[in-house]
Amino acid sequence: MQIFATFEYSTFIEIAITELEEKGITAIYAVPLDLRKKEPRLLDNIHRADGLTFIDKGMVFAFLLGTIGASKGFVWQGGPIIWGIAGAILGFLIGVSLNWFIYLLKRNKKQLQLKKGKKGEVILIVTCEDNLASAVEDILWDHKALGLARTR
Structure with missing residues (x-):
């Protein structure tokens, strides 16, 4: 046995x-x-996904700011379509950069834990x-x- x-x-x-x-x-x-020597890949593809995504918050912020931009666009010069698209792009960039910042903070904490003696x-x-x-x-x-x- x-x-x-x-x-x-x-x-x-x-x-x-x-x-x-x-x-x-x-x-x-x-x-x-053996411990992992290289960092895992950052972006997922169709065959491999690790649950790490950068566009989830970007899509939420794009929806929020796109809606606000479109509604304010009725009053502002340029119209609702232009301001809706501008708000969506700005919201997407804000959300992606926020996710990127959070990822960098978590990655640095994990690296410190590895240096402290992860066995x-x-x-x-x-x-x-x-x-x-x-x-x-x-x-x-x-x-x-x-x-x-x-x-x-």
């Missing part, structure tokens, strides 16, 4: 491996995962007999495993 577990890299995984070796389990394989994860693969599986699972859970799976 094989048991797969993921851990955040810490001393807990070392202690868990030591306890498993004391139980007589020697078929233990630990694989550290990678480790996958631990333990091969054992069926009768030891529950004891192995208990040891792994007791040492703060993030997730666990059992296969035959």
